[in-house]
Amino acid sequence: MTFNPADRIKKVQKSATRRLYDAAPQGSINLGLGEPDFLTPTVIRNEATRVIREERLGYTPNAGLLALREKIADYTSVGLKQATGADFVCVTNGAEEALFAVMMAILNPGDEAVLPNPGFSAYATIAEIAGAKVVPFAMPAANGFQFDRDNFAKAITDKTKLALIVSPSNPTSRVMARDDLQFIADCLHGSKVYVIADEIYRDLYFTEERPASLAEFYDQTIVVSGMSKMMSMTGWRLGWAVAAPEVIQSVTVMHQYISACASSVSQKAALAAFTDAGREATRRMREILRERRDVMTQAIERELGLPYVSGEGGFYIMLDVSRYGESEEVAMRLLEERVITVPGDAFGAQGRGYLRLSFCIEAALIEAGIRRIAKGL
């Protein structure tokens, strides 16, 4: 008998990233990664081993340990006019589960979800699984993938239930300006639209000031974030959603039936991220990433001489390879030189003609990877 999956899953294609990874030869340099190569900071690992040795590790409350929710609420409240508390927080298995739980809790079939193009590919897939209609708003490549007010405003209709922004962005690393966030708040003022602000890269920034949050400007913001990038904890699966308690109650019901609770080891260890030692570890990673970004931009200018967009945070650069063909075709060709990249159009049509390169690996590997791209183009 042939297996007949549910319609909601039939539509989900194997991602371009997956196709490339599957085709990559041994010894490839991976400039396609979506995670830092750093060991998780010692302060977290020590705490994790201690709790494994000494403490009972049962289920936690669905929304997460109270002590952790309090820390996350305090962390999210910085810069907000009104502080949040533990009842504003649901701890999830990574930000990805938070995105899933939030979208499933908010979107009805037929509702419109306004999503950035280009943007992290899970957004559209999850919205479609929820039965929503995806309405992309272009962050135009021609304008360095910056937020475009007109495009955003035009995408909002009376069917819009949810919008989403990501700053710093995956795949462009662009940070949204404060006045653009204010624009979104003004544009949606008095509406019923909720906005997910994906802030998973917020603590990885190269500007003087930490990127602003939409939550400073708009009450119906749902902040999604987590430990994966800022603490190099991708495998620990620890993320969260922060929003008004009535929203979080529904998100927590959804989360309860997805996974009951996030891993109690990860939750207890994550408490250490909010100590001075934890914050210092993030600051150090930020510094190293800034150095690696400079290594990558210099190597691109020296070896390739191609246009590129380098943002103000995160760990990605968008390289314009349009003169060599379609993104996926070029990325496939580069595999012959054993270098993995991600086709820009995997993130939406605006990424067409670009490759997303990550600078979250060692400087020597970044340089070798760019040399391989130069050979393969």
Ligand SMILES: Cc1ncc(COP(=O)(O)O)c(C=O)c1O
């Ligand atoms: C923009 C963005 N949001 C969310 C996630 C999910 O992160 P995690 O589930 O590891 O917390 C990622 C991972 O790459 C991402 O790039």
